[in-house]
Amino acid sequence: MPDETHDPALRSWVASANDATGDFPIQNLPFGRFRRRGQHEPWRIGVAIGDRVLDLRAVLERRADTGDDATQAPVELAPSLGLLAAGDLNGFMALGRDARRELRTWLSGVLREGSAAARELGPCLVAQADAELTVPCRIGGYTDFYTGIHHATAVGKLFRPDNPLLPNYHWVPIGYHGRTSSIGASGQAFPRPRGQLKGAGDAPEYAACRRLDYELELGALVGPGNAPGETIAMDDAEAHLFGLVLLNDWSARDIQAWEYQPLGPFLAKNFATTVSPWIVTMEALEPYRTRFVRPDGAPAPLPHLASDANAAKGAFDLVLEVWLQTASMRSRGEPAVRLMRSSFKDAYWTLAQLVVHHASNGCNLEPGDLLGTGTQSGADPGQGGSLLELSNGGKTPIALPNGETRTFLADGDTVILRAHAGGEGRVRIGFGDCAGTVLPAR
Numbered sequence: 159m160p161d162e163t164h165d166p167a168l169r170s171w172v173a174s175a176n177d178a179t180g181d182f183p184i185q186n187l188p189f190g191r192f193r194r195r196g197q198h199e200p201w202r203i204g205v206a207i208g209d210r211v212l213d214l215r216a217v218l219e220r221r222a223d224t225g226d227d228a229t230q231a232p233v234e235l236a237p238s239l240g241l242l243a244a245g246d247l248n249g250f251m252a253l254g255r256d257a258r259r260e261l262r263t264w265l266s267g268v269l270r271e272g273s274a275a276a277r278e279l280g281p282c283l284v285a286q287a288d289a290e291l292t293v294p295c296r297i298g299g300y301t302d303f304y305t306g307i308h309h310a311t312a313v314g315k316l317f318r319p320d321n322p323l324l325p326n327y328h329w330v331p332i333g334y335h336g337r338t339s340s341i342g343a344s345g346q347a348f349p350r351p352r353g354q355l356k357g358a359g360d361a362p363e364y365a366a367c368r369r370l371d372y373e374l375e376l377g378a379l380v381g382p383g384n385a386p387g388e389t390i391a392m393d394d395a396e397a398h399l400f401g402l403v404l405l406n407d408w409s410a411r412d413i414q415a416w417e418y419q420p421l422g423p424f425l426a427k428n429f430a431t432t433v434s435p436w437i438v439t440m441e442a443l444e445p446y447r448t449r450f451v452r453p454d455g456a457p458a459p460l461p462h463l464a465s466d467a468n469a470a471k472g473a474f475d476l477v478l479e480v481w482l483q484t485a486s487m488r489s490r491g492e493p494a495v496r497l498m499r500s501s502f503k504d505a506y507w508t509l510a511q512l513v514v515h516h517a518s519n520g521c522n523l524e525p526g527d528l529l530g531t532g533t534q535s536g537a538d539p540g541q542g543g544s545l546l547e548l549s550n551g552g553k554t555p556i557a558l559p560n561g562e563t564r565t566f567l568a569d570g571d572t573v574i575l576r577a578h579a580g581g582e583g584r585v586r587i588g589f590g591d592c593a594g595t596v597l598p599a600r
Contacts, residue, residue: 160445163187163266166585170269171276172283174208181578181588182206185445187265188401188436188589189247192289201292203242203250206436206590207269209286215243216282247295251381251400252525255440258381258400262441291435293343294403295379295526300341300431301516302375302407302423302530304332307453307506309535309543316551328457331507331515336407336530337428344592348430350569350599353413362416366599369411369552370567373533374480374543374575376502377405377433378509380527387520392465395510398523401439402509404575404592405530406432411546411566433528434575434592442587446579447471450508462518463511472508477501478534478577480543484562485570494574495559500536500543502577569598 163185169176170184182188184207191201192211204211218239238257241249250257268275304310307327314322326332342348350370354362381400384390390398407427414426450472458464465472478501483494507515512529533543542548545566548556555563567573572595580586 161263163262163441164445164585166583168266169271170207171271171273172208172210172269174210175269177208178586180208180586181590182208182436183585183587184266184269185585186438186442186587187262187269188438188442190294190436191245191247191292192284192435194284195288195290200245203245203247204284204289205265206286207283210283211286211289212265212269212279213282213284214239215245217279218243220278220282248526251295251379252383254382255397258439258441262439291343291345293341293433294435294437297338297341297526297528298524299527300336300338300530301333301528302336302427302532303507303512304532305505305507305512306532306534306543308504308537308541309533309547310506312535312542312547316546327506329460331463331512333512333516333532334422336431338528340429341431341433341528342594343433343435344590344594346430346432346593347595347597348408349597351410351413351425351429352599353410353425354416355412356416367410367413368566370596371409371411371545372480372567372573372575372594373407373409374478374498374500374535375405375407375533376476376478376531376577377403378512378529378531379403379437380513380523380525380529383524383527384517384522386522388517388522389520390514390517392463392468392510392514395513396440398513399440399509400525401437402443402589403437404434404577404589405528406573406575406592406594407530408432408594409544409546430594432592432594434589436590438587438589443474443579445584446475446581448473448475448503451503452506456506459511463514465510468508468510472510473503473505474509474579475501475503475581476577476579478543479575481574481576482558482564483572483574484558484560484568486562487558487560488570488572490560492560494572497548497556498536498541498543500534500541502531502534504536505531505534567596569596571596
């Protein structure tokens with residue numbers, strides 16, 4: 159439940175954290191990996207606060223150098239701070255919910271306005287503009303689900319107008335295993351993929367993708383795992399989650415159309431996946447929980463995928479957006495334009511259900527494993543979380559303010575995913591940008 163760290167009245171001595179339109183107020187406190195730009199030092203663990211990063215290694219180093227205990231954490235927090243100072247975010251993720259809550263309480267205390275720690279922690283702040291960010295933790299396994307029922311229905315109608323959703327969709331959290339080696343942090347640039355494309359003839363051709371697309375997703379990162387053979391109960395599921403990032407699982411639609419039967423996505427999806435660099439913890443998201451509601455007529459989940467708590471507050475009220483900046487816009491200094499907006503409340507499965515289903519056959523999850531939610535679209539035609547939906551399968555070009563049009567992505571296009579939570583009586587918290595740029599095929 160929300161606690162004192164969520165108090166909307168809290169302010170920070172880091173002035174930029176008090177900007178009501180910013181992503182990183184003191185009520186957020188997300189974790190990431192960074193290093194000072196231009197330095198070849200090992201990656202450090204930091205916490206975003208306003209437009210700054212609190213360097214957790216520097217906190218311990220300064221304490222050791224000065225001998226001053228003004229920033230001394232409670233004794234019980236020393237182990238987790240030590241892990242983070244050593245750069246081991248995965249180790250901290252494995253400690254679980256209690257360790258996160260303890261450290262969050264300490265961070266909130268030392269960063270809030272009036273804290274005696276301000277003098278000592280000030281030198282431990284790094285401007286985000288001076289920091290290089292990377293994938294926020296070590297990702298061992300990556301699974302992409304398909305929880306967006308509006309996306310699944312819209313795409314299904316393009317291929318099966320009379321039967322857009324296959325029968326198992328209402329019962330099984332559909333997913334597939336993705337590729338971890340090509341996951342990159344915001345700012346990732348990748349060449350347009352090549353692959354087999356099926357044209358009018360009997361034989362395919364090997365060529366550059368012509369229908370390149372983005373997918374608006376969230377990614378859930380696992381905290382404590384489970385042993386091989388063990389399952390996870392619904393009441394325990396969220397204790398196995400550390401936090402969320404934005405995720406763009408780029409898709410080569412023409413390659414996918416040819417290869418996906420009978421086994422599903424392969425080369426059409428594994429060439430690049432982009433994530434935002436800051437992990438918004440499950441604790442930060444507590445005030446933005448909401449009731450989980452299925453569409454009218456949908457069957458109740460099987461008993462192992464249901465709980466009273468999940469029905470009462472298993473969903474999250476998050477606003478999701480896609481922005482596009484073309485090469486022409488960038489060359490003229492024109493900002494990105496928003497293509498759509500949707501809500502994570504519309505997801506057909508909750509995060510807890512994804513965890514339970516993934517482990518329901520005894521599959522062992524590990525700290526840092528990434529679970530993609532699948533494309534998050536709204537019910538309206540303009541709320542599609544991909545160009546495939548917004549352009550009606552490429553039939554309806556999207557007009558941009560500068561006169562350009564798009565059905566699918568062009569070389570030089572930069573796609574930016576953004577998300578935030580807020581609402582009356584609640585502080586706005588965000589995820590930071592998840593940006594990626596398409597380069598010409600090699």
